[in-house]
Amino acid sequence: MNDQAQLLPGTLDLLILRAVSLGPLHGYGILLRIGQISNNALLIEQGALYPGLFRLVRQGLLKADWGTSENNRRAKFYSLTAAGRKRLREETASWNRLATAIACALAEQPEEV
Amino acid sequence: MSLLDSLRLRIATLFQTDQLNAELEEEIRSHIQHRADDLERSGLDRVEAERRARVEFGGQEKFRAQSHEALGGCLFPALLQDLRFSLRVLRKSPGFTIAAVLTLTLAIGANAVVFGVLNSLILRPVNVPDAKSLYAIDHSINDDWESYPNYRDLRDRNQSFDGLAALALSQVALDTGKDPSRIWGFETTGNYFDMLGIQPYLGRFFHPSDERGMNSAPYIVLSYAYWHSHFQSDRGVVGRVVRVNGHPYTIVGVAPADFRGTFVFFAANFYIPMVNHDQMIGESVLSSRRNRGVIQILGHLRPGVAREQAVADLNTIGAVLGKEYPSDNPHEDFSLGRPSMPGALGRPVRAFVSALMVLAGLILLAACANLGSLFAARASDRSREVALRLALGSSRKRILRQLLVEAMLISLAGGAGGLAASMALLRRLDTWQPFSGVPIHVPVQPDANVYLVALALAIVSGFLFGIVPVRQVLRSNPYEIVKVGSAEKIGRQITVRDVLLVVQIAICAVLVTSSMVAVRGLARSLHRSFGIDSNNVMLVETDLKMFGYRPEAIQPMQRRMMDALEAIPGVEHVGLVDFPPLGRGGSWKANVFQDETKDQRPANAAANSFMYVITPDYLHAAGTNLLEGRMLTWQDKKDSPPVALVNREFAAKVLGSSSNAVGKYFLAKDGTRIQVVGIVENGKYLSITEAQQPAMFFPLLQQAPLGEQWMLVRSSRDPQQLASVVRTKLHELDAGMPLDILMWNRELDFSMFPARMASLSLGVLGAMGAMLSITGIFGMAAYSVSKRLRELGIRIALGAKRSEVLLAALGRPLRLLAFGSAAGLLLGVLATRVLASIVYQATPRDPLVLAGVVFAMLLLGLVATWIPAQRALSIDPLVLLREE
Numbered sequence: 001m002n003d004q005a006q007l008l009p010g011t012l013d014l015l016i017l018r019a020v021s022l023g024p025l026h027g028y029g030i031l032l033r034i035g036q037i038s039n040n041a042l043l044i045e046q047g048a049l050y051p052g053l054f055r056l057v058r059q060g061l062l063k064a065d066w067g068t069s070e071n072n073r074r075a076k077f078y079s080l081t082a083a084g085r086k087r088l089r090e091e092t093a094s095w096n097r098l099a100t101a102i103a104c105a106l107a108e109q110p111e112e113v
Numbered sequence: 114m115s116l117l118d119s120l121r122l123r124i125a126t127l128f129q130t131d132q133l134n135a136e137l138e139e140e141i142r143s144h145i146q147h148r149a150d151d152l153e154r155s156g157l158d159r160v161e162a163e164r165r166a167r168v169e170f171g172g173q174e175k176f177r178a179q180s181h182e183a184l185g186g187c188l189f190p191a192l193l194q195d196l197r198f199s200l201r202v203l204r205k206s207p208g209f210t211i212a213a214v215l216t217l218t219l220a221i222g223a224n225a226v227v228f229g230v231l232n233s234l235i236l237r238p239v240n241v242p243d244a245k246s247l248y249a250i251d252h253s254i255n256d257d258w259e260s261y262p263n264y265r266d267l268r269d270r271n272q273s274f275d276g277l278a279a280l281a282l283s284q285v286a287l288d289t290g291k292d293p294s295r296i297w298g299f300e301t302t303g304n305y306f307d308m309l310g311i312q313p314y315l316g317r318f319f320h321p322s323d324e325r326g327m328n329s330a331p332y333i334v335l336s337y338a339y340w341h342s343h344f345q346s347d348r349g350v351v352g353r354v355v356r357v358n359g360h361p362y363t364i365v366g367v368a369p370a371d372f373r374g375t376f377v378f379f380a381a382n383f384y385i386p387m388v389n390h391d392q393m394i395g396e397s398v399l400s401s402r403r404n405r406g407v408i409q410i411l412g413h414l415r416p417g418v419a420r421e422q423a424v425a426d427l428n429t430i431g432a433v434l435g436k437e438y439p440s441d442n443p444h445e446d447f448s449l450g451r452p453s454m455p456g457a458l459g460r461p462v463r464a465f466v467s468a469l470m471v472l473a474g475l476i477l478l479a480a481c482a483n484l485g486s487l488f489a490a491r492a493s494d495r496s497r498e499v500a501l502r503l504a505l506g507s508s509r510k511r512i513l514r515q516l517l518v519e520a521m522l523i524s525l526a527g528g529a530g531g532l533a534a535s536m537a538l539l540r541r542l543d544t545w546q547p548f549s550g551v552p553i554h555v556p557v558q559p560d561a562n563v564y565l566v567a568l569a570l571a572i573v574s575g576f577l578f579g580i581v582p583v584r585q586v587l588r589s590n591p592y593e594i595v596k597v598g599s600a601e602k603i604g605r606q607i608t609v610r611d612v613l614l615v616v617q618i619a620i621c622a623v624l625v626t627s628s629m630v631a632v633r634g635l636a637r638s639l640h641r642s643f644g645i646d647s648n649n650v651m652l653v654e655t656d657l658k659m660f661g662y663r664p665e666a667i668q669p670m671q672r673r674m675m676d677a678l679e680a681i682p683g684v685e686h687v688g689l690v691d692f693p694p695l696g697r698g699g700s701w702k703a704n705v706f707q708d709e710t711k712d713q714r715p716a717n718a719a720a721n722s723f724m725y726v727i728t729p730d731y732l733h734a735a736g737t738n739l740l741e742g743r744m745l746t747w748q749d750k751k752d753s754p755p756v757a758l759v760n761r762e763f764a765a766k767v768l769g770s771s772s773n774a775v776g777k778y779f780l781a782k783d784g785t786r787i788q789v790v791g792i793v794e795n796g797k798y799l800s801i802t803e804a805q806q807p808a809m810f811f812p813l814l815q816q817a818p819l820g821e822q823w824m825l826v827r828s829s830r831d832p833q834q835l836a837s838v839v840r841t842k843l844h845e846l847d848a849g850m851p852l853d854i855l856m857w858n859r860e861l862d863f864s865m866f867p868a869r870m871a872s873l874s875l876g877v878l879g880a881m882g883a884m885l886s887i888t889g890i891f892g893m894a895a896y897s898v899s900k901r902l903r904e905l906g907i908r909i910a911l912g913a914k915r916s917e918v919l920l921a922a923l924g925r926p927l928r929l930l931a932f933g934s935a936a937g938l939l940l941g942v943l944a945t946r947v948l949a950s951i952v953y954q955a956t957p958r959d960p961l962v963l964a965g966v967v968f969a970m971l972l973l974g975l976v977a978t979w980i981p982a983q984r985a986l987s988i989d990p991l992v993l994l995r996e997e
Contacts (some may be wrong), residue, residue, distance in 0.1 A: 073146055
């Protein structure tokens with residue numbers, strides 16, 4: 001568990017959008033998917049997922065429908081709306097810019113400044 | 114998502130909270146089941162798997178709360194929770210709650226009452242269409258009284274108003290066939306109703322077209338209330354002829370129920386065209402520029418005309434009139450005022466009610482300071498609870514919100530109580546008629562404005578005292594407090610509570626000072642010489658002219674009445690006067706000139722003196738002392754040289770000196786040379802707050818016959834008995850003579866009314882201020898003792914003397930008290946200057962008042978610290994040290 005990274009604030013939403021963009025998922029499924037696409041490198045408290053999900057639904061980025069899961073249990077499935085898809089694109093781009101910039105900054109050597 | 118959608122969702126969440134909660138629960142359950150399924154597959158048994166799944170999920174309660182927040186429906190249920198919790202907390206300390214609610218009830222109630230009065234007397238416009246552009250023309254002299262010819266010139270020459278109307282107050286004898294009675298109403302110009310734009314309830318109003326010269330419009334319009342009470346709402350009344358002062362007048366219409374004339378204090382019973390004034394009073398005065406009988410001129414400003422333009426316009430006309438009629442029109446400056454009160458009444462009333470509003474605001478501020486320090490004390494007592502809640506994961510925001518909810522609950526309860534109390538009081542005030550026979554009352558029906566203000570005050574004060582403990586909560590460190598308890602360090606630093614207490618005491622001291630000044634002023638004015646002695650004097654009022662006596666018949670009849678009254682056993686003196694001093698009818702004033710003055714224009718007048726027309730024995734009857742010279746006699750007749758008595762002020766002002774003024778001459782406004790035969794003492798004539806005024810007294814027989822007359826009967830007989838004898842005696846002379854009889858002291862109530870009301874309201878506010886300072890100091894002292902119980906116990910155990918213990922426990926509250934009182938006293942002395950204009954003899958630089966305030970504050974301090982002091986002294990160190 002120690003080699004898992006703490007989430008930066010605000011990044012959970014991005015991860016959720018990304019996870020759901022690969023197909024409709026229920027809450028637990030989203031957690032599994034995030035674990036899978038991040039090679040289990042990120043630590044997410046399970047319960048913390050839900051406030052995030054509701055926030056995204058309220059913003060109109062996700063929509064939710066009740067359905068039946070692969071375990072034959074009732075569950076709420078989340079999928080991206082058009083606005084969600086657009087937001088994911090924007091956020092991804094902006095994250096990449098930020099990550100590049102930070103990486104650049106950290107790679108600078110003292111004498112080059 | 115559009116704003117509308119999100120709004121809809123938010124509103125939906127308000128109402129679907131249960132359904133959303135159910136969904137949230139199901140979702141969490143589903144999540145845990147799925148996780149458990151996975152764990153089960155990895156080899157755990159189902160029970161263990163579900164337990165692990167629940168643990169891994171984390172703090173369900175926390176995430177539930179966060180989810181609620183994310184769903185946007187967090188506020189309502191959370192607030193409900195806060196509300197329930199606050200109610201529980203408040204129920205746990207009923208003493209605190211009741212004290213706090215009562216404090217606010219009083220403070221908000223006082224504000225609502227004063228605002229109710231302010232609202233209906235000053236803020237609410239006259240009840241006519243387009244009241245915003247309706248102005249009254251005030252001017253700088255003669256208390257706004259104007260003459261009818263001047264009114265006509267102003268009306269015809271101005272370019273700023275859409276028509277100007279004029280008003281005069283009038284009392285007439287109305288004979289409808291049965292019970293002839295004297296009633297009050299308005300004489301108005303023909304355009305009054307048209308200019309105001311109101312429609313009659315029945316029949317029609319009179320119009321300018323009805324006026325075709327003097328005495329051409331014998332019409333009367335009744336008020337709805339008078340029509341309702343005296344004509345039993347008979348719709349056939351229109352067209353009926355009634356007798357007004359003996360002359361036939363036709364009832365042309367009835368005014369609507371919600372229109373009582375444009376004065377707020379005065380409910381007119383009737384409206385009669387002013388052009389008929391001379392006919393009604395049987396004198397030809399309306400066309401004289403000297404006779405300033407018009408009490409108000411009012412009109413709508415033309416659209417697009419600024420007030421300054423209108424004033425300039427009026428002043429130009431005034432200057433021209435002053436040149437055209439130099440002997441009648443002294444220079445005056447016009448201004449625009451509100452038509453709801455005649456200017457001379459409106460200015461002091463407005464000033465006083467505004468001052469009261471400020472004081473009431475101070476009361477509320479003091480109450481907030483009081484509650485603020487109580488809340489701060491409570492918050493520090495509750496620091497353990499707050500720390501515990503913080504440690505258990507509650508957010509500071511949530512705790513603050515709950516504290517605010519608590520404050521709001523108290524302030525809303527206090528607001529509701531205050532509003533209810535003020536409603537009751539305002540309703541009583543609204544139906545109150547302070548003077549029988551005169552349709553004066555204070556219309557203060559509370560309206561939506563009052564409710565709104567009470568609500569706003571409650572909310573604002575809730576915030577004010579609710580935020581006091583915020584800093585305390587924000588700073589509190591849960592770990593420290595839970596560990597060592599809330600033993601505050603006993604330092605010398607000044608806390609918010611100290612400041613609040615000083616502010617509160619200062620405010621209370623201001624209130625106590627003002628009320629003492631007012632009460633003392635009233636007490637003095639009651640024991641002051643008014644130049645009359647109203648005890649044991651009965652007033653008998655009648656108007657011979659109004660009841661059909663011809664002018665030449667009046668004076669012989671008056672002489673007979675005097676003789677008849679003097680013959681009554683037990684009657685000491687009988688006098689007759691046109692209007693008694695300090696009466697509700699006011700008094701006449703006239704310009705007088707020094708003997709040498711050649712050009713008798715107003716600018717050259719030596720004085721504008723009160724004038725009275727009296728019979729010889731009037732001075733004895735009224736109790737006015739003759740200082741020098743002789744009394745008037747019945748021998749001072751038409752054909753003998755004109756004489757007068759004057760008061761000392763007159764002698765000093767007009768004749769040069771009050772000594773050896775007897776025998777000197779002065780000129781009346783018509784140029785008659787009048788010899789002064791006696792000097793009488795100074796007195797008060799129009800109001801008890803006036804500066805010393807000159808006055809002169811003329812013999813009855815040398816003046817034109819009087820209309821209204823007041824007879825003064827001095828006797829120590831039982832008033833009721835005497836009244837019936839007086840009635841019989843006078844009715845023996847004329848069986849139809851209407852008489853109004855009352856004691857002079859009762860009549861004087863009229864002129865005492867403003868001072869009495871002022872003292873009463875200030876007294877009440879002062880008492881409230883005193884109460885608030887008691888609770889404030891008590892709270893502070895009690896808190897300071899309870900906080901330092903342990904320290905005091907140790908001091909006692911170490912052998913401290915009682916005085917040392919007391920000093921340690923109460924020194925600080927008492928020092929704050931002294932500081933606050935001094936500040937308040939100083940402010941109070943400055944603030945009460947305003948009072949001097951209303952309350953006679955009100956001066957804050959009165960050693961008795963200053964001593965009184967100091968003594969009162971000391972007493973308050975003593976009362977408030979008594980119980981805490983007892984508690985400090987009765988500390989048993991053994992018990993205390995064992996417990997802690």
